[in-house]
Structures are given as C-alpha cells and as structure tokens.
C-alpha cells in the first residue's frame with residue numbers, strides 16, 4: 001500500500017521537512033478543511049490530584065466512561081487519536097489547548113497521567129474528531145498510564161522546547177519509548193519545537209532539528225503555543241496529521257475493495273488528491 005510509507009508523505013511541499021515558524025505550512029489554505037467546533041475539554045480530575053501517579057487512573061476511567069456514553073456519535077464520526085509526547089515543561093498542554101480551544105492558558109500545572117481534548121474538524125466533507133492526548137512529561141506522573149497512551153494510537157506528536165537543549169536531546173528516549181510500545185512505522189509522527197517566541201533564548205538551531213526530523217522521517221514544525229500569530233501553524237500540526245490519516249484510511253478502503261476483486265477506486269480514495277494536507 002503506497003501510503004503505508006509515511007516517510008514520503010511526511011515531506012513538506014518542495015521535498016524537505018518544513019521548518020521556520022510554520023512558513024512551509026502557512027500557504028496551505030485550508031479550503032477543504034473546516035474546524036467545526038471550538039473544543040471539548042474532557043473532565044480534568046487528574047489535575048487536581050498531584051499526590052501520586054496512581055491517582056491518575058480514576059481520571060482515565062471517567063474519560064473512558066464519557067467516551068462510551070457518546071458511542072452513538074462515535075459510530076457516525078471517525079475519531080483519530082493523537083498523542084503528544086515530550087519532556088515536562090516543553091508546552092504540550094499549551095499546544096493542545098491552542099489547537100482545541102484557540103487560546104493560550106493563563107496558568108498550567110504539570111499534567112498528571114493524561115488530559116484529553118477533542119476537536120471536530122471537517123476534511124473534504126467528512127467530519128472527523130481529532131482526539132488529542134496530552135500526556136505527562138514527568139516520569140512519576142506517567143508510570144501507570146504509558147500503556148494507555150500508546151494503545152490504538154493513530155499519530156504521535158513529539159515536542160521539545162527550542163530554548164532547552166536537554167528537551168531536544170531527550171527526544172531519542174521518547175522515540176525509543178514509542179517504538180518500545182510497538183507503535184507501527186505506518187503511524188505518522190511529527191516533531192514540534194515549541195516556544196519560538198523566546199527568540200533570544202533559542203538553544204536548538206533549526207538545521208539541527210531539521211536533520212533529526214529528516215533522519216526519523218518526521219515533518220518538523222517550529223512554533224509557539226503562546227504567540228497568537230502562530231495559532232494557524234499550531235492548527236497545521238494536527239490538521240496535517242488528520243489529513244494524512246484520512247488519506248491512509250481511504251487507501252485501506254481501496255485495498256479492501258481490491259481484495260474483493262473490485263477494480264474501481266472508492267469515492268473516498270478518488271477525493272484524496274484534493275486534500276490540502
């Protein structure tokens with residue numbers, strides 16, 4: 001299956017990985033992509049209890065219950081699960097907040113376990129729910145949850161802080177953790193350098209990050225969850241993944257049809273080429 005090699009599709013237009021406060025992606029006017037609802041912030045019981053990692057488990061359970069209560073909607077609407085991974089304090093919560101809520105949170109606390117946020121978007125006429133899992137960066141708040149993060153994941157966003165070289169160096173560890181949980185190579189991954197608004201404090205040069213992204217077949221986004229001018233670029237991180245996932249699924253449908261001996265491509269496959277992402 002051609003789109004089972006995300007490496008090719010992950011390149012920014014023009015061949016190389018995209019970089020530079022989203023310049024490569026800004027030109028992609030989302031003509032075929034509409035954000036339908038502002039956001040849905042799932043109950044965040046986990047934030048109020050910082051005592052132990054085990055406290056995170058009830059929070060997860062309550063979110064699962066919420067999901068099953070909206071089963072009817074889920075049957076009609078595809079859900080893409082995207083997890084956001086990286087060191088503590090790199091801005092994972094702020095990025096997910098910016099995408100799902102359109103704003104920068106006044107105050108954040110360390111994520112305990114996981115927070116879920118969801119946003120409905122329309123891509124080529126199909127409504128898709130992008131479910132973002134904002135994971136804890138601190139080891140002590142991750143322990144009991146890691147298996148849940150990676151289960152049935154559709155895409156992964158690796159985040160580092162451009163003003164913190166250690167957070168960049170640690171990316172290798174996060175990638176190893178991801179691979180260690182048997183996340184398939186066909187699961188799209190992107191790299192995000194956050195806090196680009198702090199121009200005087202940048203420690204991670206773009207070309208270094210670009211090489212790393214290239215070596216791992218990832219698209220690179222350098223952006224800022226804080227800078228409102230970057231909000232479209234933050235949206236592009238998640239929308240590019242949603243578009244790729246939609247395209248992948250379309251090809252899967254096509255392959256099923258082939259197996260059944262049908263030659264004609266499904267309509268969804270035919271519309272793939274018009275996806276702006």
Ligand SMILES: Nc1nc2c(ncn2[C@@H]2O[C@H](COP(=O)(O)OP(=O)(O)OP(=O)(O)O)[C@@H](O)[C@H]2O)c(=O)[nH]1
Pocket residue numbers: 086087088089090091092093094095108109110111112135136137138194195196197198223224225226227
């Ligand atoms: N200047 C600047 N600060 C940011 C940006 N994004 C996040 N921050 C700040 O960085 C700090 C950490 O942000 P979080 O989003 O909570 O970090 P996190 O990666 O979710 O941290 P954990 O939950 O511990 O894993 C907060 O003080 C944010 O206000 C950004 O783009 N620019």
